[in-house]
Structures are given as structure tokens and as C-alpha cells.
Amino acid sequence: MILLLGGTSETAPLAAACAAQGWQTLISTATDVPLDLPEHPLLMRRHGRLNQQQMELLLRQEQVRVLVDATHPFATEAHTTARAAAAAVSIPCLRWQRTACDCREDEVVRVSGHHEAARQAVSLGRPILLTTGSRNLLPYTAAVQAAGIPLFARVLPHPESEQACRAAGLEPDQIIAARGPFSVQETAELINRLGIGVLVTKDSGAAGGLPEKLEAARRTGCRVILIHQPQQLGGCEAFTTITEIITAIATHLEQSCSNRK
Numbered sequence: 001m002i003l004l005l006g007g008t009s010e011t012a013p014l015a016a017a018c019a020a021q022g023w024q025t026l027i028s029t030a031t032d033v034p035l036d037l038p039e040h041p042l043l044m045r046r047h048g049r050l051n052q053q054q055m056e057l058l059l060r061q062e063q064v065r066v067l068v069d070a071t072h073p074f075a076t077e078a079h080t081t082a083r084a085a086a087a088a089v090s091i092p093c094l095r096w097q098r099t100a101c102d103c104r105e106d107e108v109v110r111v112s113g114h115h116e117a118a119r120q121a122v123s124l125g126r127p128i129l130l131t132t133g134s135r136n137l138l139p140y141t142a143a144v145q146a147a148g149i150p151l152f153a154r155v156l157p158h159p160e161s162e163q164a165c166r167a168a169g170l171e172p173d174q175i176i177a178a179r180g181p182f183s184v185q186e187t188a189e190l191i192n193r194l195g196i197g198v199l200v201t202k203d204s205g206a207a208g209g210l211p212e213k214l215e216a217a218r219r220t221g222c223r224v225i226l227i228h229q230p231q232q233l234g235g236c237e238a239f240t241t242i243t244e245i246i247t248a249i250a251t252h253l254e255q256s257c258s259n260r261k
Helices: 011-020 052-061 076-088 114-123 138-147 159-167 184-194 210-220 242-260
Strands: 002-005 025-029 043-047 066-069 093-096 109-111 128-130 151-155 175-177 198-202 223-227 237-239
Touching: 002 011, 011 025, 011 043, 011 242, 052 076, 066 076, 066 242, 076 093, 093 242, 109 114, 114 138, 114 198, 114 223, 128 138, 128 184, 138 151, 151 159, 159 175, 184 210, 198 210, 210 223, 237 242
Parallel strands: 002 025, 002 066, 025 043, 066 093, 093 237, 109 223, 128 151, 128 198, 151 175, 198 223
Antiparallel strands: none
8 A cells, every 4th residue: 555645736646657556545635625636446535634643553554555745845744744654664755846946036035934924025015915825824914914014815715724814814805715726817817906016925836836926926017925945854755756756666665575575
């Protein structure tokens, strides 16, 4: 059994590649947001957040031989849990590493985290659009409240996301609940309709829709605050192509079979 931790755009092609190799694969996601997964008898799915103890139990119960972490590049808690759980049950942890975007330095303001992003965004004195998800809204709501600047957040149309927005103090007219991927035109129209002057986003790479956001910002004269990817800690082998990670899984499975003989 392969355990594939996913929820990103890479989840479906990774799952399909595993099934094509004849590997039974369990796809685990934090929420029940729909995924465009192929219909295949070797593919199963579960959802719900797991702490380390719960993940270790799942690994043992399902007799998982390789764990593949393809969660979002900013899901640091999930990465830490995956590494620790795999180490605890002595199986390999392979990490899908999404490539950061190679954008020009003059078109973005790079920051290391949400508090810095909130300060930079507010300092520009223009309405702000957040496209950073729903889990780190408080630094922004606190900053705009003090400065009196309009703030909007584009988040997944999921009860968990919308509840997080309300808990952070956003009113219904400040929440844009929509599911991507979003085209350049869609984001540009949103920026123009709301009078946005500052777009805050994560460096989630091409697969995360960053190039489209940057182009929309260029067309509308919107400034971009870009939160760079957190540094990945050791403990997982990292791969950037499906071919590489499938080859690595095959190698580990062969080693596992040899060790059992």
C-alpha cells in the first residue's frame, strides 16, 4: 500500500501514475474538497486531518510501505507530521516538491510570512485582495482594521474556509468563495470590480496558479506581495517530476520486498 497525502493539483496525476504501476494507493486529504481523481480499483480515498499518532496508526493498519507527501508547499504542519510518522514506523517518506515561481524581482515584494505580508500590504494604502487561503487571516484583519483599508479574501467554497473567514472578522461581502483554477481574465476582472490595489499571494508555483495572478496584476496595475515557500526540513527525499518519484517508490518497494525475504 502507498499512502499519498494530497489535496493539491498534483494529487490526481500522482495517484494515476501509482495505479498504472499496479500499486494499491490510499489518497488522504485534510478536507472533503472534491478531487479530480481517476476511477480505478487500486485507488481509495479518505479525508480528515491526522496528527502524528493517528497517522502512525493509519500507516500500521493499512500496512503502508511508502508514504508520499504531496500536500501544499505551505502545509508545514502536514510535512512535519508525515516525516515523523514515517520515521516512527520505519518506512520511507518521499516529498513532492513544487518548484517555486521564477518571477522578476521588480514585479513583486517578497516576504517571509503573513505578518510581514500584512504590514507591507497595508503600507501601500490601497484595497487588498488575499489569495493565501483561509488559515492565516488574523494578521491581515488586524492590520486593515487599524489602517481603515478595505480587505477581501478569495477562499475555497467550503464550510471550513468560510467559517475561518468569519472567525477572523470578515463580513460576507468581504469573502469571495470560489474554486480555481482561475484564469488571468477572471482574476483581473475581480481586481477591477473590487478596486484592488494590492494582491497578496503565496509562491505556490505554476501549479498553484501564480503565473496567472502575476499577469492579472500586471494588466491591472496591481502591486503583488509574494510570500516565499518555507524552507523544507530534512527527513524526506524530494522530487520535482512524476517520473522521478515513481522510480523512487519502485526502488523502495523492491528494497522492502528484499528485506522481507
